[in-house]
Amino acid sequence: MSQKYCYQYPHPAVTTDVVVFTLRDERLQLLLVKRGGEPFKGSWALPGGFLDIDEDLESCAKRELQEETGVSGVYLEQLFTFGKPDRDPRERVISVAYYALIPSDRLELKASSDAADADWFPLDELPELAFDHNQVIRIAHERLVSKLSYSTIAFQFMPEAFTLSELQSVYEILRNEPLDKRNFRKWISTLDQVEETGEQRRTGQHRPAKVYRMKHPNRVEIIR
Amino acid sequence: MSQKYCYQYPHPAVTTDVVVFTLRDERLQLLLVKRGGEPFKGSWALPGGFLDIDEDLESCAKRELQEETGVSGVYLEQLFTFGKPDRDPRERVISVAYYALIPSDRLELKASSDAADADWFPLDELPELAFDHNQVIRIAHERLVSKLSYSTIAFQFMPEAFTLSELQSVYEILRNEPLDKRNFRKWISTLDQVEETGEQRRTGQHRPAKVYRMKHPNRVEIIR
DNA sequence: ACAAAAGTGTTATCTCTACACCCATGT
DNA sequence: ACATGGGTGTAGAGATAACACTTTTGT
Numbered sequence: 001m002s003q004k005y006c007y008q009y010p011h012p013a014v015t016t017d018v019v020v021f022t023l024r025d026e027r028l029q030l031l032l033v034k035r036g037g038e039p040f041k042g043s044w045a046l047p048g049g050f051l052d053i054d055e056d057l058e059s060c061a062k063r064e065l066q067e068e069t070g071v072s073g074v075y076l077e078q079l080f081t082f083g084k085p086d087r088d089p090r091e092r093v094i095s096v097a098y099y100a101l102i103p104s105d106r107l108e109l110k111a112s113s114d115a116a117d118a119d120w121f122p123l124d125e126l127p128e129l130a131f132d133h134n135q136v137i138r139i140a141h142e143r144l145v146s147k148l149s150y151s152t153i154a155f156q157f158m159p160e161a162f163t164l165s166e167l168q169s170v171y172e173i174l175r176n177e178p179l180d181k182r183n184f185r186k187w188i189s190t191l192d193q194v195e196e197t198g199e200q201r202r203t204g205q206h207r208p209a210k211v212y213r214m215k216h217p218n219r220v221e222i223i224r
Numbered sequence: 225m226s227q228k229y230c231y232q233y234p235h236p237a238v239t240t241d242v243v244v245f246t247l248r249d250e251r252l253q254l255l256l257v258k259r260g261g262e263p264f265k266g267s268w269a270l271p272g273g274f275l276d277i278d279e280d281l282e283s284c285a286k287r288e289l290q291e292e293t294g295v296s297g298v299y300l301e302q303l304f305t306f307g308k309p310d311r312d313p314r315e316r317v318i319s320v321a322y323y324a325l326i327p328s329d330r331l332e333l334k335a336s337s338d339a340a341d342a343d344w345f346p347l348d349e350l351p352e353l354a355f356d357h358n359q360v361i362r363i364a365h366e367r368l369v370s371k372l373s374y375s376t377i378a379f380q381f382m383p384e385a386f387t388l389s390e391l392q393s394v395y396e397i398l399r400n401e402p403l404d405k406r407n408f409r410k411w412i413s414t415l416d417q418v419e420e421t422g423e424q425r426r427t428g429q430h431r432p433a434k435v436y437r438m439k440h441p442n443r444v445e446i447i448r
Numbered sequence: 449a450c451a452a453a454a455g456t457g458t459t460a461t462c463t464c465t466a467c468a469c470c471c472a473t474g475t
Numbered sequence: 476a477c478a479t480g481g482g483t484g485t486a487g488a489g490a491t492a493a494c495a496c497t498t499t500t501g502t
Binding site: 239404406411428431 | 464467475
């Protein structure tokens with residue numbers, strides 16, 4: 001095995017890892033992959049991998065996400081860079097962590113991927129994780145929760161078309177508390193971020209709900 | 225010149241850069257160093273340098289800060305990681321940027337340092353900068369301004385003992401607008417972050433001001 | 449007709465903002 | 476005695492939170 005890339009001073013390896021959130025079965029869940037190689041072979045870990053030498057950091061995170069899940073075009077944001085000297089037993093590794101939000105209608109995992117096995121786990125039922133990934137997840141969750149209150153980031157969990165009750169349910173799951181329906185709707189209308197599609201959704205033996213879409217589906221607005 | 229550190233795959237270099245803010249002459253200023261070597265020799269740049277292979281990222285930022293300014297024990301927070309493939313002409317360099325806040329009574333620069341020349345520049349009178357450092361500074365400033373409104377980060381600019389008028393002046397400089405004295409003091413008192421030292425400051429021909437200190441000088445609290 | 453979620457306004461409470469005068473000191 | 480910044484409270488406006496009934500559909 002050749003060692004052909006040589007430097008005057010030691011260089012760390014650089015990876016990106018992605019914390020992929022979704023809402024599934026009324027719970028906040030995230031994507032883990034089972035490691036196929038050492039170290040931590042057989043453990044669950046965040047999807048991620050080494051940075052190509054000519055690749056932008058965000059491109060690397062997007063590529064990993066695409067390779068593991070087949071998903072692209074979702075909300076992705078840099079989270080934090082982790083670099084404790086001993087966080088990887090093989091060599092010095094700096095990990096630039098990102099987090100992503102996937103709408104609940106796009107969470108079919110690509111069948112065959114780099115990682116033999118990938119699956120969704122509820123945030124409060126995580127298995128033991130490789131590396132410092134528990135810490136990465138904790139920080140990603142804190143960021144997500146705090147962004148809830150001053151941005152429209154939660155909209156990134158919504159499919160293209162949705163009802164206001166569905167949107168309210170997303171906020172209730174994320175904030176883990178019931179919200180008042182009238183106040184919620186008043187608040188949403190002040191945000192000026194959604195519009196009626198004109199469609200209705202008839203589901204169950206009750207009045208049909210108006211269907212809405214986001215005015216700017218790819219934008220996360222800072223509010224208040 | 226030997227190239228003795230070899231890897232199977234190419235590795236980027238990793239640096240930390242630090243955006244050091246202070247308040248000086250009633251203005252928000254930041255610390256720049258003049259580059260002594262190529263590339264961008266003679267240009268002003270952020271203090272920073274290469275990560276030692278067994279060094280934690282934050283330790284590296286602290287070390288650079290210490291080497292350039294002689295200052296330690298100040299507020300330091302990771303900002304963002306910059307990694308565009310062409311941001312350094314020598315080789316691929318990933319820069320983990322931090323920002324720091326220095327109290328206005330500790331800004332004497334160490335005379336002899338790595339960087340031959342180091343100086344404070346008002347944020348709105350910056351020279352041309354090396355690398356992508358203009359972008360780094362822009363993002364650091366945005367972060368600082370946004371943290372102003374939901375944390376006690378501005379207190380990190382204060383010396384150990386200060387008057388409420390001095391504190392108000394800090395907020396006025398940072399927010400670039402005058403504030404109402406009574407409302408400001410009411411707000412400060414709801415934060416429950418300062419206490420009277422019992423001392424007074426007699427300066428000029430007017431009533432002396434009560435002197436305050438922070439209750440938790442090293443903590444930045446999330447407020448509101 | 450009834451069950452079930454959709455939809456819709458008003459009032460009370462709290463928070464935020466505007467605003468002006470007396471106080472203690474140095475000269 | 477006067478000039479200077481230090482120190483203090485109240486009232487109106489705006490924002491937030493609490494709260495219940497009617498509508499439309501499927502069975």
